[in-house]
Amino acid sequence: MVLAGSIARFFTYKKCMDWPxxxxxxxxxxxxxxWGAYPSKNEATSCYLLEEKGKKIVIDCxxxxxxxxQNHIELTDLDAVIISHIHPDHIADLYCLEYAMLIQQQLGNRQKPLDVFIYTENVSHxxxxxxxxxQVKQIKEDSQLQIGTLSFSFHNNLHEIPCCAVKITDQAGKSFVYSGDTGYxxxxxxxxxxxxxxxxxxSFFLEQKGLVKGHLSTVEVAEIAERADVKHVxxxxxxxxxxxxxxxKEVQALSSKSVDYAKETLSITI
Ligand SMILES: [Zn+2]
Ligand SMILES: [Zn+2]
Incomplete structure (x- = not known):
């Protein structure tokens, strides 16, 4: 019994040490x-929060x-923003974020500028x-960014205006790709x-494949997941x-991968 108790305590201790x-x-x-195009009631179009070792990065706004x-972080805690392209459903609130940073600096709640990286032809426009x-900076397909310990690289998508996909890799080699808007x-x-x-x-159902260039239907998403052999979609x-x-359902029917969907409560570790 004494031994069993010791073993149990050891594993409890180890679990506490490993997990954090x-x-x-x-x-x-x-x-x-x-959402694509416009937000549904009380919701938002493209915006994703990535956090790692205290860094807080927003991808699309x-x-x-x-x-x-603001249900998840204080805006003053942001370290960087990355924008895949300048269609309004990916950038609209970035203009309000500039006002937020201005007002919070005037109030003394933030001292440093915010780095904003945008994939477009000319940020000065x-x-x-x-x-x-x-501090708005342009990114191109061959740009390489380092934010904290995260490495960022970019892919030039098939879309009606310049648009990128973003790949983020951490020091442990874990990787995450956000597609932005793209055709296959x-x-x-x-x-x-x-x-x-x-x-x-x-953006589209199976029967709509090929209807609009520069976006993906379920059949193309499944094909990408299979051919790229990703772990989680x-x-x-x-x-x-x-x-x-x-x-x-349509993606799952055509793919062997684990398939989830974005929602307000979805928060995962990679
Ligand atoms: Zn879009
Ligand atoms: Zn777009």
């Missing part, structure tokens, strides 16, 4: 907004995103007003190859008709 270390190291992804984001507070391309399959989590736009950027459950 793993949690501290893992990337945490929270899906803040997940669509319509309705700022209100939702965008209507930002406070370069000392909001072989180069995107290669970009997403073997990643742990693929957060991928899923999260669907996002939803249409405002049909059901999200149907999108998931």
């Amino acid at each position: 270390v793993r949690r501290m190291e893992a990337m945490k992804l929270t899906t803040i907004g997940f 669509g319509s309705g995103a700022l209100a939702k984001l 965008l209507p930002f007003s406070y370069p000392d507070i909001f 391309t072989e180069s995107f399959v290669q970009f997403a190859r073997n990643v742990d989590t693929l957060l991928i736009e899923c 999260i669907l996002t950027h939803f249409p405002h008709y049909g059901s999200i459950e149907q999108l998931v």
